[in-house]
Amino acid sequence: GQNIDQPTEMTATEGAIVQINCTYQTSGFNGLFWYQQHAGEAPTFLSYNVLDGLEEKGRFSSFLSRSTGYSYLLLKELQMKDSASYLCAVMDSNYQLIWGAGTKLIIKP
């Protein structure tokens, strides 16, 4: 079967760095997406990785290792507004998105 695993909840301190991991087993691979979802709001697109390596976009970076089925989202200089759920999703061989259950990130002052 297809499976995406990510931690249910993480806590970090304002100004610090946090890494949210995602591991996957899917039928084929056509890229991995990260989305941010604030409570009661729409998921918003953060990043897309299809090749191995690190993609940096401001305070957020996303890493992919296809051989190990592993990705992480790195958030630097954490701000209170980064408190949200972070969703990992993999596009399978049929170009369907397979979703993880999301990681709720709590930022403390």
Add this chain to the structure above:
Amino acid sequence: ETGVTQTPRHLVMGMTNKKSLKCEQHLGHNAMYWYKQSAKKPLELMFVYNFKEQTENNSVPSRFSPECPNSSHLFLHLHTLQPEDSALYLCASSQDGRGGPDTQYFGPGTRLTVL
């Protein structure tokens, strides 16, 4: 500001009611999606429309009925729902869902409660 809007934002209905959820995208996309999001569970894909044609129905019960009159509008008609159908229903759109990596853009969702 999101390019995908959904109405209503909140809906409470009894099991014998009939209601409809509406989604509109202002992005010029050709694919639209309905998802169900339950607490602490992955998003569940319900329906996909490409160029107004339904291309995916992930074993969704017939009490959920989608309608896509044009590429900008998507409806989800609800009737005789069950309490376990209570969830956040998200609409999304993408440029072309027929193949190739395609970023999906989401609306804010309709929070549905079935009594």
